[in-house]
Amino acid sequence: MGILDFLKRRPEPSAVVAKERLRIIVAQERSTRGAPDYLPLLRNELLEVIKKYVHVDIEAININVERDSGHEILELSVALPENSKPGSTAPVAG
Amino acid sequence: MTAEIIVVTSGKGGVGKTTTSASLATGLAIQGKKVAVIDFDVGLRNLDLIMGCERRVVYDFVNVVHGEATLKQALIKDKRYETLYVLAASQTRDKDALTQEGVEKVLQGLSEEGFDYVVCDSPAGIEKGAHLAMYFADHAVVVVNPEVSSVRDSDRILGLLSSKTRRAEKGEDAIKQHLLLTRYNPARVAVGEMLSVKDVEDILGISVVGVIPESENVLAASNSGVPVILDETSHAGQAYTDTVARLLGEERPLRFLEVQKKGFFQRVFGG
Numbered sequence: 001m002g003i004l005d006f007l008k009r010r011p012e013p014s015a016v017v018a019k020e021r022l023r024i025i026v027a028q029e030r031s032t033r034g035a036p037d038y039l040p041l042l043r044n045e046l047l048e049v050i051k052k053y054v055h056v057d058i059e060a061i062n063i064n065v066e067r068d069s070g071h072e073i074l075e076l077s078v079a080l081p082e083n084s085k086p087g088s089t090a091p092v093a094g
Numbered sequence: 095m096t097a098e099i100i101v102v103t104s105g106k107g108g109v110g111k112t113t114t115s116a117s118l119a120t121g122l123a124i125q126g127k128k129v130a131v132i133d134f135d136v137g138l139r140n141l142d143l144i145m146g147c148e149r150r151v152v153y154d155f156v157n158v159v160h161g162e163a164t165l166k167q168a169l170i171k172d173k174r175y176e177t178l179y180v181l182a183a184s185q186t187r188d189k190d191a192l193t194q195e196g197v198e199k200v201l202q203g204l205s206e207e208g209f210d211y212v213v214c215d216s217p218a219g220i221e222k223g224a225h226l227a228m229y230f231a232d233h234a235v236v237v238v239n240p241e242v243s244s245v246r247d248s249d250r251i252l253g254l255l256s257s258k259t260r261r262a263e264k265g266e267d268a269i270k271q272h273l274l275l276t277r278y279n280p281a282r283v284a285v286g287e288m289l290s291v292k293d294v295e296d297i298l299g300i301s302v303v304g305v306i307p308e309s310e311n312v313l314a315a316s317n318s319g320v321p322v323i324l325d326e327t328s329h330a331g332q333a334y335t336d337t338v339a340r341l342l343g344e345e346r347p348l349r350f351l352e353v354q355k356k357g358f359f360q361r362v363f364g365g
Contacts, residue, residue, distance in 0.1 A: 015293065019296070023296075026249045
């Protein structure tokens with residue numbers, strides 16, 4: 001770092017940008033690697049089952065596989081529409 | 095004694111897989127090993143051109159798999175090195191021409207013929223041909239360019255190597271993964287225009303087995319059908335020689351990572 005460097009602030013070198021972008025995308029892709037092949041199918045089938053009872057959109061179903069010291073956790077969350085009541089069958093939801 | 099199987103793979107096309115396969119196979123033969131190099135790119139035969147034996151292809155890999163030719167008939171003996179052989183890819187458009195059983199049979203045949211190494215030149219992509227090229231491997235050389243799409247694709251390939259191969263499926267020792275950085279331009283790295291060796295190693299979490307500098311000699315070598323490792327005056331050729339030595343267990347420092355300073359005459363007269 002020279003003394004005058006702050007006077008001529010240049011944009012970040014493109015290699016630095018490339019490294020940062022790759023660091024993020026590679027980490028993201030690694031986290032979904034391993035058992036992802038059946039996840040989209042599982043999601044669709046779950047949607048079919050859930051739809052029998054509640055009207056939800058496919059985006060409302062979130063599936064994640066997490067690895068934690070040798071254990072694998074399949075995490076599933078379904079965001080129910082606001083006006084769905086427990087026990088009601090297939091309400092017309094927005 | 096079974097042959098060691100080395101796959102040269104990358105995911106992305108055009109990064110230097112065939113150039114690398116040709117040079118590694120030739121380098122191993124120079125070291126006295128008996129080597130076969132196989133082109134797995136069914137439909138797009140090219141290794142024969144890089145090895146300079148394109149006019150001597152009579153039978154190919156698929157002919158052997160289908161029993162239309164024996165392994166001995168299909169192996170093309172290199173003109174320069176007695177222990178080096180090429181098995182060309184078929185030019186059929188049938189993508190199912192290769193089967194896992196067929197590939198296994200050929201690799202077993204090569205082991206029985208006393209080959210020390212089989213270098214499998216993978217096609218680009220992650221389709222069947224690439225899968226078959228890596229499936230039986232003991233070592234993988236993942237060729238990567240210091241460029242975003244190539245780095246991302248090699249991470250994908252590293253994932254496949256540790257899950258979709260025979261060693262992974264049988265729970266044996268993992269494939270030995272080696273990263274080979276090619277088309278490296280130290281001058282562009284120095285000014286922040288290109289990912290450095292360390293950047294690529296950091297992102298992929300694996301260290302390089304070699305760095306091949308970008309070089310005009312690579313095109314010249316392919317033009318004349320001579321693997322670039324045989325161009326002993328070129329930095330690319332020397333870097334491949336170093337890489338072969340490292341694959342054989344020798345420790346050698348990386349070379350050609352610094353910007354070359356121009357000599358007095360070059361500065362005065364250009365060049």
